[in-house]
Amino acid sequence: MLKTKNNSSSQRVAVRMAGTVLVAVTVFTGTLAVTACQREAPTAGTGAQPAQSSAASAAHDAPAASAASGAAAGTSAESGVRMGTYRVVLQVPGGDLPFFLALEQQGASVIGYLINGPERLPLDEVKISGSHLEILMPGYENKLIADASGASLQGEIVLDKLGGKQQHVPLQAQLGEDYRFVATPTTDNADVSGRWAVTFVDDMGVPEKDVGEFTQTHDVVTGTILTDTGDHRYLAGQVHGDELDLSTFDGAHVFLYKAKLTPDGTLTGDFWSGMAYHEKLNAKRDSSAALPDAYSLTTMRGAAKHFDFAFPDLEGHTVSSKDPQFKNKVMIVALAGSWCPNCHDEAAFLEPLYRDYRAKGVEVVSLMFEHFGDFPHAAEASQRFRRHYGIEYTTLIAGISDKDEAGKKLPMLDRVYAFPTTIFIDKKGVVRKIHTGFSGPATGEHYTEFAAEVRATLDQLLAET
Secondary structure (H helix, E strand, O other): OOOOOOOOOOOOOEEOOOOOOOOOOOOOOOOOOOOOOOOOOOOOOOEOOOOOOOOOOOOOOOOOOOOOOOOOOOOOOOOOOOEEEEEEEEEEEOOOEEEEEEEEEEEEEEEEEEEEOOOEEEEOEEEEEEEEEEEEEEOOOOOOEEEOOEEEEEEEEEEEEEHHHHEEEEEEEEEEOOOOOOOOOOOOOOOOEEEEEEEEOOOOOOOEEEEEEEEEEEOEEEEEEEEOOOOOOEEEEEOOOOEEEEEEEOOOOOOEHHHEOOOOOOOOEEEEEEEOOOEEEEEEEOOOOOOOOOOOOOOOEEEEEEEEOEEEEEEOOOEEEHHHHHHHOOOEEEEEOOOOOHHHHHHHHHHHHHHHHHOOOOOEEEEEEHHHOOHHHHHHHHHHHHHOOOOOOOEEEEOOOHHHHHHHOOOOOOOOOOOOOOEEEOOOEEEEEEEOOOOOOOHOOOHHHHHHHHHHHHHHHHOOO
């Protein structure tokens, strides 16, 4: 997602008891609202979860232990980088931002996984030379660079930003550590499960109203923040007493949240994105908390009905909405960018959808607004994005990742409020719906509902004569 922030598979979960990994496999159902695995709501407004017994230990989002995950894990072929699961800590202005990185030897290659809560995000561009490690993030221009010393890694995350600028985030990692924030969980923790009305206020005093949905098992919390431009994807963390810590690094998002549950049941604290962005946060439990209608945030300007475009494809050839390939077709036009995590989630949804509907008369076009003003660099970034998701639908380079500049390229829209924005066009070329933002798999039932909604819309438009 992109508004004011630097935004937009199941996973094994290890269960620890007395420092020993006991249980390995759980399956994430995709629902991040209240579920059966949550504790009951606290009594008498205390905000405390019942203490766990000595037979029930805290579940952490590190993957299950294996022969390769401890400090004695083997190294990759002819390298000094050990295989296994690392607890990686990024040093950001708000403090330590942890996530998990798993490295596995597969034949002559090494693959990796970024682990945040239920998400285990594959990394297939892992390069190891001696004790030096480089990982290109999937579909992004961002990378992880580190050097190994025994069971430790030290280095940085390099994030590409608008205009070709880079942000460097220091990191250190330790092999075999299986906790997120707190190594020794407490037994009497606040209960933060459920739905929250969340207000973020930036350092200029501008508020933003969002929705938080969390599940909790003992001290371990997973969930997401839903916003009108897209969700914060998979968040994972812990409650320690009355303090909540959450984080994610998913290849692009560098998000850290620290909050405290006050006696009146309010969560108050701070949110940091990357090395420069900060907001205060305040949240209250609200089972009816909801976002604005995503179809009301972006509209056609004045009497405009048609969404006409003409932009170069990745080879530099101009493709127009008037071209024969789009005649009498139902169309989805997605405003996106390879730098945008929510656009990644949307592409992972759109590609199989396109394969299902292409023969029925549906075309999908992605208008890419990249961080880079020069066409070759923008095309290269978009091509990596296409390769990662196996995209077969049309991809065009429309401009840079600035909403005001994007609005100038698309004057028929009243504004470009967010990336992604998804436009539904009927066979006559008339815009029928515009959906702002994207709620991805981390939002569980919201994602499932939207997926069904899109298919129903396409079926309706295809049925029209």
